[in-house]
Amino acid sequence: MTxxxxxxxxxxxxxxxxxxxxxxxxxFLKARFDAGLAWVHYPKGLGGLDAPRTLxxxxxxxxxxxxxxDNDPRRIGIGLGMxxxxxxxxxxxxxxxxxxxxxxxxxxxxxxxxxEPGAGSDLAALGTRAVRDGDDWVINGQxxxxxxxxxxxxxxxxxxxxxxxxxxxxxxxxxxxxxxxxVEVRPLRxxxxxxxxxxxxxxxxxxxxxxxxxxxGEGWKVAQTTLMNxxxxxxxxxxxxxxxxxxxxxxxxxxxxxxxxxxxxxxxxSLWVEAEVARLAGERLRQxxxxxxxxxxxxxxxxxxxxxxxxxxxxxxxxxxxxxxLYDDWxxxxxxxxxxxxxxxxxxxxxxxxNSIEGGTxxxxxxxxxxxxxxxxxxxxxxxxxAWKDLAR
Amino acid sequence: MTTQSTQPDLLxxxxxxxxxxxxxxxxxxxxxxxxxxxxxxxxxxxDPELWKALAGDIGxxxxxxxxxxxxxxxxxxxxxxxxxxxxxxVAPAPYLTSSVIATETLLALDTETEAVAGLLTELAAGRGxxxxxxxxxxxxxxxxxxxxxxxxxxxxxxxxxxxxxLRADGLYAVETANVAVEALTPLDLTRPLAAVTLDDPADATxxxxxxxxxxxxxxxLLAGAGLLASEQLGLAxxxxxxxxxxxxxxxxxxxxxGSFQALKHRMAQVWLEVVSARxxxxxxxxxxxxxxxxxxxxxxxxxxxxxRVAVRAAEECVQLxxxxxxxxxxxxxxxxKRAKSDEIALGTPGRHKEALAALVxxxxx
Numbered sequence: 160m161t162x163x164x165x166x167x168x169x170x171x172x173x174x175x176x177x178x179x180x181x182x183x184x185x186x187f188l189k190a191r192f193d194a195g196l197a198w199v200h201y202p203k204g205l206g207g208l209d210a211p212r213t214l215x216x217x218x219x220x221x222x223x224x225x226x227x228x229d230n231d232p233r234r235i236g237i238g239l240g241m242x243x244x245x246x247x248x249x250x251x252x253x254x255x256x257x258x259x260x261x262x263x264x265x266x267x268x269x270x271x272x273x274x275e276p277g278a279g280s281d282l283a284a285l286g287t288r289a290v291r292d293g294d295d296w297v298i299n300g301q302x303x304x305x306x307x308x309x310x311x312x313x314x315x316x317x318x319x320x321x322x323x324x325x326x327x328x329x330x331x332x333x334x335x336x337x338x339x340x341x342v343e344v345r346p347l348r349x350x351x352x353x354x355x356x357x358x359x360x361x362x363x364x365x366x367x368x369x370x371x372x373x374x375x376g377e378g379w380k381v382a383q384t385t386l387m388n389x390x391x392x393x394x395x396x397x398x399x400x401x402x403x404x405x406x407x408x409x410x411x412x413x414x415x416x417x418x419x420x421x422x423x424x425x426x427x428x429s430l431w432v433e434a435e436v437a438r439l440a441g442e443r444l445r446q447x448x449x450x451x452x453x454x455x456x457x458x459x460x461x462x463x464x465x466x467x468x469x470x471x472x473x474x475x476x477x478x479x480x481x482x483x484x485l486y487d488d489w490x491x492x493x494x495x496x497x498x499x500x501x502x503x504x505x506x507x508x509x510x511x512x513x514n515s516i517e518g519g520t521x522x523x524x525x526x527x528x529x530x531x532x533x534x535x536x537x538x539x540x541x542x543x544x545x546a547w548k549d550l551a552r
Numbered sequence: 553m554t555t556q557s558t559q560p561d562l563l564x565x566x567x568x569x570x571x572x573x574x575x576x577x578x579x580x581x582x583x584x585x586x587x588x589x590x591x592x593x594x595x596x597x598x599d600p601e602l603w604k605a606l607a608g609d610i611g612x613x614x615x616x617x618x619x620x621x622x623x624x625x626x627x628x629x630x631x632x633x634x635x636x637x638x639x640x641x642v643a644p645a646p647y648l649t650s651s652v653i654a655t656e657t658l659l660a661l662d663t664e665t666e667a668v669a670g671l672l673t674e675l676a677a678g679r680g681x682x683x684x685x686x687x688x689x690x691x692x693x694x695x696x697x698x699x700x701x702x703x704x705x706x707x708x709x710x711x712x713x714x715x716x717x718l719r720a721d722g723l724y725a726v727e728t729a730n731v732a733v734e735a736l737t738p739l740d741l742t743r744p745l746a747a748v749t750l751d752d753p754a755d756a757t758x759x760x761x762x763x764x765x766x767x768x769x770x771x772x773l774l775a776g777a778g779l780l781a782s783e784q785l786g787l788a789x790x791x792x793x794x795x796x797x798x799x800x801x802x803x804x805x806x807x808x809x810g811s812f813q814a815l816k817h818r819m820a821q822v823w824l825e826v827v828s829a830r831x832x833x834x835x836x837x838x839x840x841x842x843x844x845x846x847x848x849x850x851x852x853x854x855x856x857x858x859x860r861v862a863v864r865a866a867e868e869c870v871q872l873x874x875x876x877x878x879x880x881x882x883x884x885x886x887x888x889k890r891a892k893s894d895e896i897a898l899g900t901p902g903r904h905k906e907a908l909a910a911l912v913x914x915x916x917x
Contacts (some may be wrong), residue, residue, distance in 0.1 A: 412914055419917035427914060428905045434854045439831035439853075443562035450563060459824040528823055529816035533796045536811040 161199070161210035163217050168471040169194055169208075170221040181226040188264040190229050191222075192550045197230075197263045201247065205259050213449045216304060230265045233496045237307055238269035243333075244388045249372040249381050254334070258313070263342040268495075270311035272302040272335060272359055273382070277552060279304075282317075283326045283379055284542075284550065287361060289318035289333065296320075296333065296371070298341070298364040304517070308344045309493050311337050315385060316366075317378045318510035322548040329547055330378035341365070351509045352489040355497060364438035379541040386399050386519070397445060398438050404468050406433035407500065419480050427478075430471050436545040437463045462524050468499075472507040480506055560838040560850075561629075562831055568633045574610050574636040583643040592741035592886070593685075597644035598711050606634075606645060607678025613651040614676030616659065620688075621669055623676035628775060632782035632837035639862075641887045644742040646708040650681035652779050654716055657684055657772030658912035659761045659784040661723070668759055671714065671725060672701050681715040682725070683707065684772055685748060691899030692773035692851075694768065694905055704747035707876030710735050716759070716769075717750060723754040723765035738891035742886060774851055778840045778900040781833040781854035788829060788858075788865035791887055792822050795872045817873060822865050829861040859895040859904075895914040 177190045191197055192206040199214050201207025224231070232239055239262070246258055261267040278285040287300025298318055308314070314335040321329035335342070341364035346354035373381035401409055412419065412427060440463065444456045476483040488504040499507055515521040529535045544552055564572070573680060582602045591597045607613035615631045617623020624630075631652055638647055655675055661668045674680040686697060687705035697703045699720045709715065710733050715726045732749040760768060796819055799810030809815055836854035839847040866888040870877035877884045895901065 190629065243916055247657055283766075366773070409914060416915075416917070419915075421917055423907070423912070424909070424916050428909055429856075431912065431914060432853050432905070432908065435853050436828045436857045438833045439560075439562065439835050440828045442559065443831040446559075446561070446563050452563075454829050459827055463828065525817040526813065527821040528820035529810075533792075533816075534817050535796060535800060535819065536808045538811050538813060539807070545577055 161214065163214055166196070166199060166208070166214045166217050168212060170196060173200075174222070174225050174227065179225055181377060182229040184451075185264055185266065189228075189260070190258050192216045192263055196222075198243075200258075201330075203385065204261055205247070205255055210461065235262065235265050235268055236496065237271050237311075238267070240271040241271060241388055242313070245315060245372060245381060245385045246334075248384050249332070253369070254372070258291060258334070260314075266293055267312040268307055268310050268385055269449045270307045270314045270337070271385070272305060272308075272314045272316040272361075272384075274304045275301060276303050280520050282382070283330065284547070284552075285317060285319060285330070286552075287318040288322075288384070289320045289331055289366070290302075291320075291368075292367050294363075295365045296331075296368065298333075298361045300336070300361050302359040302361070302431050303361050304354075305344075305357045306355060307335065307495065308359050309346065310495055313337060314359075315372075317548065319381050320375055323546050325385060325544055326542060326547040326550065327379045328376055330382070331375050332372045332378035332381040334371075334372065335361075335364065335366055341366045346493055346536075348491055350512060351506055352486075353492045353494055354380045355397050355494055359470060397427045397442065400435060400438065402438065403464070404471045404475075404511070405431055405436055407504070407507075411426045411475070411478060420481060423474070423478055426474055430467065430474060434467055434471065435465075437467055446474070453538065455528075458524060458527055461518065462515075462521050464527075465521055468507075468511035468514050471503060475504040555571045556894075559845075560835050560842075562834040562838065564633065564834075566628075568630055571610075571612075571630055572637060573607065575612065576640075578605055578610060579637055579641040579643050583641055584819055585642065585886065588642055588644065588742060589880075589883065591644065591802075597642075597647070597742055597744055602643070603645055603681075604678060605653065606647070608705070611657075611678075612647065615679040616652065616655050617672055617676035618663075621663065621676060622673040625901075627841035628837045629834075629841045630778060632779050632833065634781050635782040636765070636786035636789075636833075639783035639788075639890075640790045642742050642787065642790075642883070642890050646681045646683065646711055648780060648783065649683045649708040650675060650712065651775035653685050653772045654682040654714075655816040656775040657716060657768045657774075658682075658721075658759070660768035660771045661764060665759070667725065667757050670799060671759075674713075680713040681708070681711065681906060682716055683709055683712040684769060685715045685717045685726075685750070686769065686773065687707070688743075688893075688897045689704045689900075690743065690773065691903050691907075692770045692777060694870055694899065694903065696769060697767075701751050702749045705736070705745050706748060707743050707745055709733055709746040709748055710744055715748065715750075717756070718765055718769060720762060722758050722762050723760045723768065724758055726753045726756045730757050731753050738893070742890055743893060756845060773898060775840050777855050777904070778836040778847070780894060780898055781829070781836050781851075784858040784862035784891070785826070785829045785833045785892055787894070788822070788826050788862045791862075791865035791869035791884070792819065792826055793913065795819060795869045797824075798873055798876075809872075818868055818872065821870055822861075825861045826865065829858045832857045849908065849911045852890040852904045852911060853902040855899060856908065860899045862891040863888075863895050 173194045195208040196218050197206035199208045199210040200212035268465050275285050289296045289298050316333045316335040317330050318330040318331050341362040344359045347356045347358050348354045375395050486505045492538040560571030611624050612634045615626040619625040657671050683705050688707040698718045712728050717724045717726050730753045734747045738745045738747045763855035802809050832854040836850045869884045876882050
């Protein structure tokens with residue numbers, strides 16, 4: 160049984176064999192993966208030690224103290240948070256061996272080809288087609304809101320394999336090669352001025368059947384693994400007090416007494432309390448997971464953070480008054496990831512509008528909480544037993 | 553890993569779960585909402601048999617008191633669990649006033665003295681109750697009624713055996729029987745309020761000097777405010793559960809009304825706030841239990857947040873029960889009245905926000 164001491168010893172051995180000062184970043188990360196210290200709860204041989212997830216904290220602390228490079232989780236967030244757990248659960252041995260190491264090391268960035276212009280919150284309505292041709296599947300369709308598509312090497316993809324079945328049952332899940340000549344990525348400029356998202360056009364893209372995850376027609380079930388992990392990963396990190404968006408505005412308040420008025424003060428204090436409570440709720444969720452008592456709270460944390468980010472950043476723009484009328488930079492760029500603190504309040508305000516839309520709109524998440532957590536009855540539906548091809552579009 | 557140990561423990565221990573189960577089952581047997589209502593209307597809301605079982609048999613009254621004084625040497629974390637259950641059942645019981653505020657105040661005095669030790673032993677065993685002669689609306693960092701001849705709005709004064717009275721020269725224990733107690737008509741029928749007239753009561757026992765007394769009273773009120781958040785949490789939880797149950801069963805327009813998105817979203821929102829309130833209330837209880845330097849901040853955060861959540865959950869409970877929620881027979885009104893009264897008790901959210909502004913250096917203009 161792997162325990163904290165064992166994990167710490169392995170970390171020390173890794174550091175001794177590959178001193179961070181004299182080792183290339185990716186070489187160190189590969190060695191770390193091979194030592195089972197990438198994600199200790201993953202299986203042996205796949206970057207882990209089959210150990211409890213909680214022991215990762217000890218590894219990370221030891222490596223940070225030694226100045227070891229990390230794998231830049233922000234840049235590879237989709238791969239780490241969504242592709243990896245899905246591959247681990249549904250991939251063949253070959254697929255796991257092929258993809259997990261470069262994914263974790265960051266040599267290969269991933270994106271997620273799920274949403275479509277006609278299938279956003281109603282994701283199961285998607286129309287991208289996958290048709291079997293020998294050992295391959297031939298894909299045609301259009302995806303949208305795809306973060307990181309412009310830097311991604313691989314994508315997780317869901318496509319319709321049987322239009323005659325009801326919409327949830329005719330979907331299959333694939334790994335798509337973004338360098339395939341049939342894949343075209345176009346930047347999609349957003350409200351912030353930058354193009355963090357993309358449209359992706361798929362024209363006769365050939366995917367080998369070996370890159371299918373799960374059974375044919377079981378793609379919706381596989382996608383649930385991805386989506387659950389997407390939402391949980393948002394509440395999972397540990398924040399210090401004032402660690403989120405409340406930090407910059409609190410600092411501005413302290414440093415700039417000339418900006419203060421009573422109305423702003425009352426609103427700031429209320430949001431400070433709510434931010435602190437959301438932080439504590441996230442911490443409680445983390446403690447529950449660590450104690451092996453996962454609760455349904457995860458689905459709620461995203462809702463709380465979305466609203467708080469929007470209200471706090473909106474207040475911050477207002478607090479800045481005359482400066483709030485200005486914007487730092489409208490130049491179109493294509494960033495690798497969202498950098499909330501590297502930009503001005505105006506950017507935070509505009510970008511946080513996406514927090515209640517991306518990864519499930521707040522309205523859909525409230526439905527999920529109401530039905531799955533509170534057990535309230537679902538609204539009557541007329542799309543469940545109808546063949547996808549017969550649905551209104 | 554020192555970083556680990558400074559994190560508050562926000563979960564419930566197994567012992568706390570067991571305590572919860574015992575208290576919940578007792579309250580379910582002896583204090584269902586129908587009997588709470590009957591008692592409230594009778595003018596004597598307290599059930600002495602229930603108190604004997606809760607305080608004495610289960611030992612809830614002595615949780616904060618060390619074993620050598622006849623208590624259980626537990627902590628605010630366990631007392632908070634008892635308050636969650638009392639909030640969930642709106643049971644009338646002088647737990648917050650006697651077993652938390654008065655007890656915590658006494659524990660901050662010199663417990664070696666016979667008078668203090670004797671009183672604590674009685675309270676811990678559930679043989680007697682004491683209340684601090686301070687208005688329920690007062691806060692730990694606000695004005696204290698030092699030497700005032702008449703103090704109004706004291707919770708549970710009419711049922712307490714002993715009043716703890718602040719005078720200019722110290723803290724005194726006064727037999728309630730020896731002072732004039734005038735019952736007031738409270739908004740919250742389950743927590744009676746009274747005014748007491750204190751001119752020169754016989755047999756007052758001095759417990760502490762002025763400086764010690766004031767510190768101790770503030771400590772008692774701080775602990776009271778921190779644990780009140782747990783009562784508010786339990787109350788909010790009941791309101792949400794009952795509302796969910798009702799809207800699943802109640803049919804209108806040929807559907808359970810709980811299937812309408814307009815209602816579902818409101819209940820999901822309350823759920824999110826209840827989950828958050830739990831983290832805030834646990835944090836306050838843990839900070840008080842570990843006497844950490846953050847306790848005042850944790851209490852201010854929990855009170856600001858949980859007060860609002862309880863009121864909102866109770867208001868949503870009334871609204872989503874619609875006409876039924878407006879009736880005297882349905883218990884929703886008991887919860888709304890308790891929630892609104894709790895919002896003011898031991899400092900309003902606004903008062904706690906003011907305290908917070910100073911604690912986290914976010915000064916007013």
